[in-house]
Amino acid sequence: MREDLHVAVVGATGAVGIEMLKTLEKRNFPVNKLSPLASARSAGKTLSFRGEDVAVQELTRDSFDGVDIALFSAGGGISNEFAPTAVEAGAVVVDNSSAFRMDDSVPLVVPEINAADVAKHNGIIANPNCSTIVTVMALFPLHQAFGVKRIFASTYQAVSGSGAMGIAELERQVGEIAEGEPVSRKVYPHQIAFNVLPHVDEFLDNGYTREEMKMVHESRKIMGLPDFLASVTCVRVPVYRAHSIAVSAEFEKPVSVEHAREVINAAPGIDLNDNVASNGYPLPLELAGQDNCQAGRIRVDCAMENGLSFWVAGDQILKGAALNTVQIAEEVANL
Numbered sequence: 001m002r003e004d005l006h007v008a009v010v011g012a013t014g015a016v017g018i019e020m021l022k023t024l025e026k027r028n029f030p031v032n033k034l035s036p037l038a039s040a041r042s043a044g045k046t047l048s049f050r051g052e053d054v055a056v057q058e059l060t061r062d063s064f065d066g067v068d069i070a071l072f073s074a075g076g077g078i079s080n081e082f083a084p085t086a087v088e089a090g091a092v093v094v095d096n097s098s099a100f101r102m103d104d105s106v107p108l109v110v111p112e113i114n115a116a117d118v119a120k121h122n123g124i125i126a127n128p129n130c131s132t133i134v135t136v137m138a139l140f141p142l143h144q145a146f147g148v149k150r151i152f153a154s155t156y157q158a159v160s161g162s163g164a165m166g167i168a169e170l171e172r173q174v175g176e177i178a179e180g181e182p183v184s185r186k187v188y189p190h191q192i193a194f195n196v197l198p199h200v201d202e203f204l205d206n207g208y209t210r211e212e213m214k215m216v217h218e219s220r221k222i223m224g225l226p227d228f229l230a231s232v233t234c235v236r237v238p239v240y241r242a243h244s245i246a247v248s249a250e251f252e253k254p255v256s257v258e259h260a261r262e263v264i265n266a267a268p269g270i271d272l273n274d275n276v277a278s279n280g281y282p283l284p285l286e287l288a289g290q291d292n293c294q295a296g297r298i299r300v301d302c303a304m305e306n307g308l309s310f311w312v313a314g315d316q317i318l319k320g321a322a323l324n325t326v327q328i329a330e331e332v333a334n335l
Helices: 015-026 076-088 111-120 130-146 164-178 210-223 257-266 318-333
Strands: 005-010 031-038 046-049 052-055 069-072 092-095 124-126 148-157 229-236 243-251 270-272 293-300 307-314
Touching: 005 015, 005 076, 015 031, 015 046, 015 318, 031 046, 031 052, 069 076, 069 318, 076 092, 092 318, 111 130, 111 210, 111 318, 130 148, 130 210, 130 243, 130 257, 130 270, 130 293, 130 307, 130 318, 148 210, 210 229, 257 270, 257 293, 257 307, 307 318
Parallel strands: 005 031, 005 069, 069 092, 092 124, 148 229, 270 293
Antiparallel strands: 046 052, 148 243, 243 307, 293 307
16 A cells, blocks of 8 residues: 555545544554645634644645545535546545446445455546445345345435434424424424434435435446346434444345354454344444444345345444545555
8 A cells, every 4th residue: 555645535524524534544544645625614724633733725626736535525516526627636536425426437336345346447436325335235245145136125314414404403303392392494304303204315206215216226336236126215213323224135045044144244344233132233323433334133034035134234424434435545545
């Protein structure tokens, strides 16, 4: 791995950007020079990195001179506008938005699954949707063992997936209800406190949401399975951090719980937490702030042949975003 990299973080003051800085430091990424980039209103703020204060710079078209790797997490509009500029300046871009995920010329990477695709990049590598990442962390090793055909899944997505505004909305509404005040709504179409909303992202003509179809298309690309089928319902839940997904999967080969547990135990980046006798199963409360995902509630599905049902959870800001992005950057640095 190169030891002298100039790394830029676009969207450095956002929740994911801050976690990217922490992850770069935690994993001893070879940063020789760091350029935290954000909007003009954030310019001049300082962020801590390796015990020092680093000034945030305004993102401009000249921000990428001399940059080796640029990590983007500032939304699709910013990525579309500035990622090509970064590439022209000689940087490799790892983008956390949806802007380039389904571009045939852009690798879509979860390093535990398809790290080899990083070498195929033309300057940009995409980080998948957070719920997709958490799901395939469990599904792909099971696919390797049994050959997945299709899944039916429901997500349980934390409000931090909507950013700081989602967290603030939940906190505010809980306070309003406790005080007997009218519940105000600014982020979600309905009250999120003490409620669940089967609505993440905008609805499409086929009745699914954009988030649900992201999981279908992105899973196909990451796993290299163009015929993979998925029917997904994405649900927002009043949890601060970490997404969970209930999955029922049909496979080509006969399955067993024992073999499935062995597969998960041996897979990188995911831990087995499956001891129902002692109420052991993945909980978002316990996985918030953790790098690894967890899988549990593994059982033979009683409604389909060669089927397994399981529950998988993971921190969508870490493995679903910042950590996965830095892992991709590590693969780039090793090229």
